Amino acid sequence: MSKPTDLVQGTVDLLILKTVALEPMHGWAIAQRIRQVSGNVLQVNQGALYPALHRLEQQGWIQAEWGESENNRRAKYYSLTKAGKKYLRDEQANWERLSAAIGLVLNTA
Amino acid sequence: MRFLKIVSHRIRSLFGKSAVEQELDRELQFHLERQTAENIAAGMTPKEARSAAIREFGGVEQVKEGCRDERRVNFFEAVIQDVRYGLRTLRKNPGFTFFAVAVLALGIAACTAIFSIADAVLVRPLPYGNAERLVMVWEDAATYGFPHDTPSLGDFSDWKARNEVFEDMAALSYSGSFNLTGSGNPEELRGKIVTANLFSVLGAKPILGRDFRPDDDVPGAARVVILSHELWTRRFAADPQVIGKEIWLNYERCAIAGIMQQSFQFPGREAELWIPARFTKEQSANHGNHFLNVVARLKPGISLKTAYAYLETIAKQIEKEHPDENAKIGAYAIPLREEISGDSRPAILVLVGAVCFVLLIACANVANLLLARAAGRRREIGMRLTLGASRGRVIRQMLTESLLLASLGGGTGLVLAFWGIPLLTSLIPAGIAPLSGSEVNVRALVFTFALSIVTGTMFGVFPALRVSGVNLSSSLKQGVGRDGVASGGRRLRDVLVVCEVTLAIVLLSGAALMIRSLQNLYHLDPGFRADHVVVMRTPLPRQKYEKFAVRKAFFDQVLERVGHLPGVASAGYTTWVPLTNSGGATGITIENQGVPEPGQRPIPNVRVVSRDYIRTLRMKLIRGRVFDERDDTATQAVVLINETMAKQFWHGADPVGTRFSCCVDPPEKPAWITIVGIVGDVHQAGLDVPARPEMYLPYQQSDFGYEPEYLAVRTAGDPMLLAEAVQREVWAVDKEQPVADVMPLENFVDENLAARRVQASLLGSFAGMALLLAALGIYAVLSFVVTQRTQEIGVRVALGAKPGDVMRTVLSQGMKLYAIGAVLGLAAALALARTLQHSLYGVSASDPVSFGGVVILLAGVTALACYVPARRAMRVDPMVALRYE
Numbered sequence: 005m006s007k008p009t010d011l012v013q014g015t016v017d018l019l020i021l022k023t024v025a026l027e028p029m030h031g032w033a034i035a036q037r038i039r040q041v042s043g044n045v046l047q048v049n050q051g052a053l054y055p056a057l058h059r060l061e062q063q064g065w066i067q068a069e070w071g072e073s074e075n076n077r078r079a080k081y082y083s084l085t086k087a088g089k090k091y092l093r094d095e096q097a098n099w100e101r102l103s104a105a106i107g108l109v110l111n112t113a
Numbered sequence: 114m115r116f117l118k119i120v121s122h123r124i125r126s127l128f129g130k131s132a133v134e135q136e137l138d139r140e141l142q143f144h145l146e147r148q149t150a151e152n153i154a155a156g157m158t159p160k161e162a163r164s165a166a167i168r169e170f171g172g173v174e175q176v177k178e179g180c181r182d183e184r185r186v187n188f189f190e191a192v193i194q195d196v197r198y199g200l201r202t203l204r205k206n207p208g209f210t211f212f213a214v215a216v217l218a219l220g221i222a223a224c225t226a227i228f229s230i231a232d233a234v235l236v237r238p239l240p241y242g243n244a245e246r247l248v249m250v251w252e253d254a255a256t257y258g259f260p261h262d263t264p265s266l267g268d269f270s271d272w273k274a275r276n277e278v279f280e281d282m283a284a285l286s287y288s289g290s291f292n293l294t295g296s297g298n299p300e301e302l303r304g305k306i307v308t309a310n311l312f313s314v315l316g317a318k319p320i321l322g323r324d325f326r327p328d329d330d331v332p333g334a335a336r337v338v339i340l341s342h343e344l345w346t347r348r349f350a351a352d353p354q355v356i357g358k359e360i361w362l363n364y365e366r367c368a369i370a371g372i373m374q375q376s377f378q379f380p381g382r383e384a385e386l387w388i389p390a391r392f393t394k395e396q397s398a399n400h401g402n403h404f405l406n407v408v409a410r411l412k413p414g415i416s417l418k419t420a421y422a423y424l425e426t427i428a429k430q431i432e433k434e435h436p437d438e439n440a441k442i443g444a445y446a447i448p449l450r451e452e453i454s455g456d457s458r459p460a461i462l463v464l465v466g467a468v469c470f471v472l473l474i475a476c477a478n479v480a481n482l483l484l485a486r487a488a489g490r491r492r493e494i495g496m497r498l499t500l501g502a503s504r505g506r507v508i509r510q511m512l513t514e515s516l517l518l519a520s521l522g523g524g525t526g527l528v529l530a531f532w533g534i535p536l537l538t539s540l541i542p543a544g545i546a547p548l549s550g551s552e553v554n555v556r557a558l559v560f561t562f563a564l565s566i567v568t569g570t571m572f573g574v575f576p577a578l579r580v581s582g583v584n585l586s587s588s589l590k591q592g593v594g595r596d597g598v599a600s601g602g603r604r605l606r607d608v609l610v611v612c613e614v615t616l617a618i619v620l621l622s623g624a625a626l627m628i629r630s631l632q633n634l635y636h637l638d639p640g641f642r643a644d645h646v647v648v649m650r651t652p653l654p655r656q657k658y659e660k661f662a663v664r665k666a667f668f669d670q671v672l673e674r675v676g677h678l679p680g681v682a683s684a685g686y687t688t689w690v691p692l693t694n695s696g697g698a699t700g701i702t703i704e705n706q707g708v709p710e711p712g713q714r715p716i717p718n719v720r721v722v723s724r725d726y727i728r729t730l731r732m733k734l735i736r737g738r739v740f741d742e743r744d745d746t747a748t749q750a751v752v753l754i755n756e757t758m759a760k761q762f763w764h765g766a767d768p769v770g771t772r773f774s775c776c777v778d779p780p781e782k783p784a785w786i787t788i789v790g791i792v793g794d795v796h797q798a799g800l801d802v803p804a805r806p807e808m809y810l811p812y813q814q815s816d817f818g819y820e821p822e823y824l825a826v827r828t829a830g831d832p833m834l835l836a837e838a839v840q841r842e843v844w845a846v847d848k849e850q851p852v853a854d855v856m857p858l859e860n861f862v863d864e865n866l867a868a869r870r871v872q873a874s875l876l877g878s879f880a881g882m883a884l885l886l887a888a889l890g891i892y893a894v895l896s897f898v899v900t901q902r903t904q905e906i907g908v909r910v911a912l913g914a915k916p917g918d919v920m921r922t923v924l925s926q927g928m929k930l931y932a933i934g935a936v937l938g939l940a941a942a943l944a945l946a947r948t949l950q951h952s953l954y955g956v957s958a959s960d961p962v963s964f965g966g967v968v969i970l971l972a973g974v975t976a977l978a979c980y981v982p983a984r985r986a987m988r989v990d991p992m993v994a995l996r997y998e
Binding site for chain 2: 030031032033049050051052054055056057058059061062063064067073075077078079080085087
């Protein structure tokens with residue numbers, strides 16, 4: 005299995021964190037949500053989605069709980085932990101700073 | 114919070130593996146179902162919908178593996194796999210495994226055992242409060258042959274009154290026997306007469322009852338006693354009600370004041386009770402009677418050196434005040450720890466060194482085995498590397514294997530040590546480990562484990578690095594053993610073998626020197642014959658035997674009765690049989706030699722003996738006659754002196770017929786004693802200690818201030834068979850008389866040599882282990898070489914090499930390693946033998962017989978170890994060898 009590059013990995017992490025920050029969500033819904041919200045631009049590779057979820061859980065940013073899904077099946081719901089909320093804030097700020105900086109460079113050059 | 118979550122996650126991932134796997138499965142399953150439902154909603158048929166979902170998802174197994182990776186499950190699984198694989202490999206090579214584990218276990222067990230004992234004797238704090246400030250104080254009477262003399266009461270009192278360096282000083286008599294009567298059987302107990310402050314000086318307190326008070330320790334005070342825990346348990350059933358009760362000791366009432374705690378021992382292990390001394394003023398002023406042990410506590414911040422200086426000054430003052438008794442008598446202090454570990458310190462250090470050597474050899478051997486095995490596995494490793502195993506993975510796997518081996522060895526070694534330490538402690542007499550309580554301690558345990566892990570890593574890493582660095586294609590193409598790796602590995606193995614031989618030579622020569630010393634001591638003529646003699650002590654209670662005539666009658670009757678027992682050759686009484694007391698001396702004035710200067714007075718040992726004692730011990734008569742019937746109270750006072758005394762005090766003149774008087778007599782009215790004979794020297798202080806001047810006085814003639822206590826009986830057959838009969842005769846004379854320490858005289862000789870014997874036998878067995886291990890090491894290396902070179906040997910034989918040539922090649926290879934090791938070993942052994950100097954007797958530290966013998970012995974064993982693989986090489990069939998592989 006080829007590992008995604010750091011940028012991609014970091015981005016996927018950030019997108020997942022942001023998505024589950026709204027409400028607890030299962031894997032499939034997270035993927036759907038990202039696609040819809042990004043207007044079908046961002047398609048999270050499912051081969052990367054689940055390892056990323058497990059990694060984030062392992063790192064203590066998100067936690068998982070089994071719950072009833074919309075079609076009455078048992079599904080694993082992920083939600084942000086307290087530490088995860090803070091982490092998301094920091095990462096989001098980082099990202100905004102970074103993209104603003106890149107934008108600046110691109111616009112002035 | 115987050116940390117806890119992470120930890121609980123990891124634990125769940127590791128141990129709740131099946132549950133986690135199930136969840137993962139369900140999670141992904143849910144995803145697929147959800148996607149399928151979505152696809153159906155978009156208008157696909159269910160079948161299409163499902164396969165589209167799977168297609169979109171990618172490989173389910175890959176995703177799972179990715180998740181597991183993130184959960185770090187794989188790492189642990191790999192470890193478990195490695196351990197399983199390692200165990201399987203070890204099981205598949207039972208010979209190798211058994212040998213490596215056994216070698217490591219033996220080395221580690223020996224090491225743990227010796228370290229535990231060394232820790233107990235040399236490192237662990239003594240069981241007294243602030244023991245580092247405790248010292249023993251001695252008189253230095255080296256001028257008279259007693260450099261380590263028991264102080265007199267007068268000196269003790271003066272030291273105590275005048276010093277400014279000690280918080281307090283306590284004294285105790287060096288031995289005392291107490292006849293316990295009244296309740297139950299009469300029993301002789303070992304006790305100490307002590308000053309009341311002994312326990313407080315030592316920083317110890319009774320666990321029950323009270324400590325002595327100063328008013329217990331004045332003349333006429335009511336008698337009180339403190340019992341040892343052991344005596345209290347044994348004799349009084351650990352009854353707390355005994356405090357305040359009275360017991361009969363030496364026919365006197367004595368109230369039990371307290372019980373000491375279980376671990377308390379002072380000064381040796383043998384004291385069972387302590388009684389206040391109640392010294393009188395006159396006794397406390399006596400400077401002539403040297404019989405005390407003095408223990409003192411240094412004031413905080415006072416160094417031993419300062420204490421020395423103060424003691425010396427006081428000793429000088431006392432010398433001036435009492436020129437007669439104290440001329441040339443100094444004073445000094447020795448830390449209690451040093452006093453107690455005493456002679457055993459160098460002996461134990463030598464053993465520690467020896468056992469480290471054994472461990473080193475064991476490690477070298479295991480390293481050798483691992484190297485040889487790793488070399489044999491190059492192809493397997495090459496295959497695995499080719500199939501995609503990372504180098505780190507291969508190294509990790511090999512490391513796991515050697516760690517497994519090491520911990521197996523360490524574990525087994527620990528079990529062996531647990532089992533071996535009691536054995537060792539029982540072997541080691543009081544002389545070498547004066548304080549009991551040598552058991553496997555935590556420090557030694559940690560040490561062992563650290564050791565086995567270090568050994569494992571060290572000897573796992575090296576071959577692992579070496580082998581995993583193999584050039585893949587070459588190792589696969591080539592067969593066993595012809596590329597650079599093998600020769601490099603062999604050089605290392607050669608070095609290890611040379612080290613083993615070196616260490617073995619050092620150990621063997623140390624053991625040889627010790628054993629030769631012991632032999633010399635056993636064959637040494639100590640001046641008496643210890644065989645066929647039973648001895649026992651009959652200390653007469655003072656109260657009952659106050660009058661000289663009564664005592665004399667007792668000895669007369671006992672000797673008369675015992676002498677008539679069938680099987681008894683002769684019987685004698687003495688104050689001390691050889692090896693029980695190095696001192697017991699008194700000053701004399703020799704007639705016609707003038708009054709000696711202070712400090713010049715001859716002070717020979719005194720032994721008050723019965724007529725037949727000289728004959729019973731088979732001492733030699735050099736000149737004159739021994740005592741006979743003529744010597745009695747009414748006749749001329751007579752004395753026998755030993756050769757050393759004749760030489761030292763008569764300077765070549767014939768002493769027989771001359772007279773001297775004991776210095777206790779007033780000089781103006783000397784009671785002259787005539788010398789009637791010269792007897793051979795007897796080693797009183799120890800077999801390896803030369804005799805002091807000594808005189809023998811017949812007990813019948815007068816009360817010399819010493820009374821005979823040891824009854825020695827020479828028998829025709831086994832002396833112990835008559836022991837009971839002799840005791841019955843003693844009781845026939847006085848049925849209340851305690852009889853103690855019944856044993857063959859040979860026991861004293863054995864005991865005297867016990868420390869050396871234990872040291873020699875331990876060193877000997879370590880050396881034996883070293884010899885065996887070195888031989889096995891050489892054998893292993895040569896066997897491997899022969900296997901490796903089978904093809905080459907085959908070619909040589911095919912080209913006409915004779916079997917003899919082949920054999921010579923292999924043999925010479927082994928012997929070359931041996932020769933290098935032997936030269937290095939001899940050099941190291943000669944250098945290290947000096948540390949053994951203190952325990953050598955009659956052997957020089959460079960004894961050619963010992964060293965030569967060791968070199969020849971090891972050469973023989975090496976030749977044998979080389980011969981087996983060499984013979985195999987000789988029998989190589991060229992046809993088979995060339996087809997080999």
